[in-house]
Amino acid sequence: MRHLQMRHSRSTPFKCNICDYCCNQMANLKKHMRRHNAEKSFKCNICDYSTNRRDTLKAHMCTHTSAKPFKCNICDYCANRKNYLKAHMRTHTSEKPLKCNICDYCCTQMANLKKHMRRHNAEKSFKCNICDYSTNRRDTLKAHMCTHTSEKPFKCNICDYCSSQLGSLNIHMLQHTGEKPFKCNICDYSTNRKGILKAHMCTHTSEKPFKCNICDYCANRKEYLKAHMRTHTSEKPFKCNICDYCSIISSNLTVHMRTHTGEKPFKCNICDYCSSHLRCLNIHMLQHTGEKPFKCNICDYCCNLMSNLKKHMRRHNGEKSFKCNICDYCANRKEYLKAHMRTHTSEKPFKCNICDYCANRKDNLKAHMRTHTSEKPFKCNICDYCCNLMANLKQHMRSHNGEKSFKCNICDYCANRKEYLKAHMRTHTSEKPFKCNICDYCSIISSNLTVHMRTHTGEKPFKCNICDYCSSHLRTLNIHMLKHTSEKRLK
Template sequence: MAMNEVSYDPFSVLQKSMVVNIERKVKHENEMYEEILHTREIDNSVKKYEIIKEEKHKTEEPMQIQDVDMEIGEEKVKYEEPLVEIKEFHHVKHQIRHIECSLNNDLKIHMRTHTGEKTYQCSICDKAYSQKDNLILHQQQHTGERSYQCSQCNKAFSQSCNLISHQRIHNGEKPYQCSQCDKDFSHSSHLKIHMRNHYGEKPYQCSQCNKTFKEKRSLITHHRVHNGEKPYQCSQCDQAFSCSNYLKIHMRKHTGEKPFQCSQCAKSFSQSSYLKIHMRIHTGEKPYQCSQCDKAFSRSNYLKIHMRNHTGEKPYQCSVCDKSFSHTCYLKIHMRIHTCEKSYKCSQCNKTFTYKSNFLTHQRTHAGGKPYQCSICVKAFTQINNLQIHMRTHTGEKPYHCSQCNEAFSVKSSLICHQRIHTGERPYQCSQCYKAFSDCSNLKIHMRKHTGEKPYQCSQCNKAFSVSHSLKIHMRIHTGEKPYQCSQCNKSFSHKYYLKIHMRIHTGEKSYKCSQCNKTFAQRGNLITHQRTHAEKKPY
């Protein structure tokens, strides 16, 4: 049936909330009512009808023909009428003798948004929808159907709206602008999410820990923290991730891809966030400022670590001695005390060091860099603090005192080792026999019993020793040196221990006592010899 095109402006209806009277004149009106006129005379005034729209109209489709039940007089008849197909509206009435339009079915669909009713269910994943069209679109995810293809890069999409959004990547179109900061976006949903930055809105809340998020996908990803789900797995190393973006970033470790390049120095990065932080080296930007001392930092984690200086927080604790640290790197360095790990090795003499600073200082000895010289014995040092410590051997200064027994030491490290005598602390444990020691060097010497290592060899007779001090004492056999002299009789000894035993002759001290007869002896060897007399005693 031929008909005239209807002009309809849905936005003027919405804004002015006016009742719109639409006149439609049908060329063949007489033909449409021909059968009715044969049966009954009707009111000739029925030549038009009104559409009263009580809520907003969103879209308008081309004119269609639809059967409408009409009540004329006492009889119901059907006639075909041209009508505008209107989607997503609340209520439409055709007022021809108070006849209600059958398009009220669309109201039922709309009401499902309020009731939550979802009558159309996917047979594959059980996801439900309130409208059939939405179900059809969803099912394309399972079938893989992508009917809408980009003409520039051939990427395909299941929905036309997604293709339209995608094409803005190629043409650079960003039609959605933020009213607060004038930032532009290619998609309305991106603008909506961005606006939450200004308003602080976080509508998506975790039901387990009450943490809130700006985006629904962020909440979904966060839920995986609680349930441990990691659906995105690396094909190279089997490492799994809770978010697809994390996997994408991780894959760059395998591919070596660094797509983010610095415009200043051409250095490349695998993540945009790394480039952003790097750029602050060039710009000098330090956006993270301490509220206590006004010191500024280029990275938030640097500020966080710095704040521990003010708060005294030390969250990283040693599992061996319970000492705490403000940073993981400090704990890592501290652990080398317990493990005796020496990660820094000199390439010239193979000497190893626990700390990098000591290693660098040592390297100066090979370069001949010993600028600090003792004025008394002409001994030279690579660092001034080592010279200061050395000078105490000449002055006799011992600034470090034990609070328990008042014994004094020239070096702080010696005091720390000494204090373990009082506390009984032995943090250095042998991995072979589990014997514990108060000093790392003692553990190192002890380990040579298990390994049989004797690194110190006599140049005269090739005898080897596990400790340097033992070699030093041994060398006195060859040199005849006896540095320890008795103050009573001027007799000399090669070892301090031998002098100590000798002094008992003058003092009359007898420290070794027999448990069976209470006889005492000045030397342990004499006690052992005496004890054999009790063991060998014959009854007859």
Template sequence: MIETKAFSFEMCEPPTLGKFGIKQNMQKQCKEKPYNCQVCDFSCNAKYLLETHIRIHTGEKPYSCELCSSSFKTKSHLKRHIQTHTGEKPYSCQVCDLLCISKTHLDIHMQIHVGDKPFSCEVCSSSFKSKRDLKAHMLKHSHSCEICHLSFTRKAHLMAHARTHTGEKPFSCEMCGSSFSQKPHLKIHMLTHTGDKPYSCEVCGSSFTVKSNLTVHMRIHTGEKPYPCEMCILSFTTRSALKTHVRIHTGDKPHLCEVCGASFSQKSKLQTHMRIHSGEKPYSCEFCDSSFTVKSNLTVHMRKHTGYKPFCCEVCGTAFTEKSSLTKHTRTHTGEKPFSCELCGALFTVKSNLEIHIRKHTGEKPYSCEVCGSSFQTKYVLKEHLQKHTGERPHSCEACNSSFRTKSALKVHVRTHTGEKPYSCHVCGSSFTDQSQVTVHMRRHTGEKHYQCDMCNASFTTKSQLEIHVRTHTGEKPYSCDVCGSSFKTTCHLKAHIRKHTGEKPYCCEACGSSFKTKSSLEVHRRSHREEKPYSCDACEAAYTTKAALEIHMRSHTGEKPYSCEVCHISFSRKDRLKTHILKHTGEKPYSCDMCSSSYRTKSALDTHKRIHSGEKPYSCHVCASAFSVKSNLTLHMRSHTGEKPFLCDVCGTAFARKEHLQKHMHSHTKTDLSQDLRTSGYLPTDINPDQTF
């Protein structure tokens, strides 16, 4: 035993220590650390340890690898690094044959088999496999934050942490001016300028600026999720993801908004939320003027331009830009409706639809129009409503330049060009361009008419039909023509009217190329090609292509003439005939011939007149090849071949081919009846011939 400064120690192998060894061993026993770092509080008992430590501050790495140019602070680190090239692992575990680079690693590994943790913390009783782990642990007790009480193994880490409270960012980027609280963060940031990503994935080739990001990325390929949740069965690839997840169970939301008091479980969500108050949208689209508060929203938006749809339905193959859209779509196949209304039991596939539905019960309309004060249950409906005030129609058809307020309306309109009718009636098989049309159509089968008029008790299948009907009582015509001032009850009537001014005929027949102002006119015209006449008369065998034509025909049986002239009180069965008749009183002849001064009350009369100039005779007899400019003349001519005489005298039974011949014939009966009355009265001699003229 050697006694030195009242400290005693037991020497091991005294012949091998020498003078330097004895001195160093004495310093260990008495815990003396005479070598102090002038930069930080580090102290040690050996000069070479201090020299090694100082290289942390100077950045000096004097030991270089000849194979990969990597540099190291100590010779032992270099030696261990070279073994990564040579693959040398000289220390072998006798239990599991694991090979280790150093004896220290082997010693630590062996404790896995024996379960031994011989090093205990005197403060908190934690146990560790190695003295090094205990030493690192003990530093947590010595370096603690006074504000949040977090502990750190190194004083430098505590100082870096303290900057999160003070907001200090002493490390600045010389290229863009960004500041950081820690030097490693600045170093990582600099890689965004250089574009350097030194850590590459061997599986997919992805590159990363930080090794830790590569480590996390590799778990995508391996499927490794080393951080399990103790409260549920979920596992996570990163500790931070687990920490965030645990707050779902605990309800902890430590990040508070100073403006509105909202709290969040993640700092990133708070930062995103703050942009609502600031109006900041830092993520902008390169193709259009759209900007977003969150980068993920920009990523989804960009797929509209690129057409990229990474989420595909395994059942029908439909692809989507967002995973949430695929999830909603999948429920159409499974029939799953996980969200139910507690008041009426209605089921919904999406939670937002349930929230909107509940407002029908509560009557809540949280979205108000600043222009007219109208309130709406959804933000989307308010947005559509505002376009009525602005006149904005942002969605245009590429085929006919028609524009619409909503994208869904444009989508339905495009089907008029493509002929697509994806929605079918399961009762009669009729197809429709829109689901709402099927809903309305089904009421024909059920006879259901929800909407009743308060003035005349008439019922209708849709609310819009009722609103239009009510205008027949009120006389309201809210839609006016800017060109001539004419007013109309519906927008579709106004649109059809405007085409008279513009000459536009957007609806074209595929069979013959004829164009029409309205879709209904085109549909009626198509029946002429199909020889379809779906509206039949119950009184006779007559059939018509339109319901209106049948109603007019029925008046020939009933004798009804609902349209009366206010001047001479003559009545007509058709409104257009009353209009033509009124022109007799006014003397107006609005249709003029371009080639002569003749003018006519009706367009058809003008068209017939023009054939005098052109010599056109479009109506030909298939028997004798005679041609006529007017269809009625052909009809009369055909009776000369068929012998048909449809006009019959009620007095004598004589038949005539033409109506005017019957009228002339009727005069002969009128004269005979008059002379007979005169003879009977004694005013006329009995020998006078009634046809004699005086």
């Protein structure tokens, strides 16, 4: 009869005279009453722990002995409390018996349901006694208190990582194991964080539920919106304790700190490359795989960086958004403008380590270094011509296809090189900008001035490889060489 009354009867004759609690057993009512009078008669004989329930004390004693008597008969899981095992078994059956009576939320544990219910009633009963922070979860408050004490009790047993939250440590451990338990049911994407998977799912639906109430910005992750809001308030809460650097995003500060420590945790498993940023490592890995995922939708161009594709697209649309604030120069790439600005300051930071040459552009120095190595990597696929500059190869290719794209807007003259057209235009303006600093000679072409200067210096760089003849001009040497060829014919 007692069994029928306790297990199968729905009557609850035992009622609490303080709250609405009622049950079908006197023992359960007695346990409940201890919550009101705060009586904790069951004490641990090893530490200071005490509780108001015998079974809770029994489970606590297992923490001293490390005993986990409750074992799962499907996997290797074992626990020190029966209800933990009961909750674990639902992971195998996918059973979620505890349901929210307001929304569709359901879970396997009563504690999770209680936490969820606080979201509906907006109750934040756990308050910080130092600042104004309050939350609806005890563990969240406990983690918050560590921000005041700077305590990080949860430590990784593999590396030096430590955290103020157990959840953060669990997520960190997945980096060592490489496990990505959260998988997308649409594509092959998987991650080690539930929040990241939730944000990923928005890429399939194009949903961006987090919207800015000031501008049109919207995001698929709450933290992105939070960081964006700081652009309106100009708040930069993440500050470096070594220099004046500060940022609106904590991850930026983490990366910045590596500039002080010299830490490069992201290493390539093929070569010796290592980086302080994961994105840089991912870009580096494309060099090994040869993958070029970013493709132009107009021409056949493809590259391994989105920034390079953006630069390339400016060639198609003719956009030149980078403008000089001194002259009318504008460019479609930031580095071109930066190099141009040095023409105003006469700065030449790129220096040759062999001779005294210095340049205002890195690629100019790279081209100069080939004069020392005699390297000519740019080769014509029609004839044997090769050179050390891509621009020279492009000019040479016009000699094969007969292209003369540089046309004079006054007469019918056209040329295959920009500098030829520029020199031709001076015949219309009578401008002679290249002047000799010794005599009154001036020319429209710089090469003519170079040849003229040899009349003052006596330099004759063009030498015959048969006799002692030398000349100050290549054309004169070519005429001289005809004498030797005619002598050979006579012989």
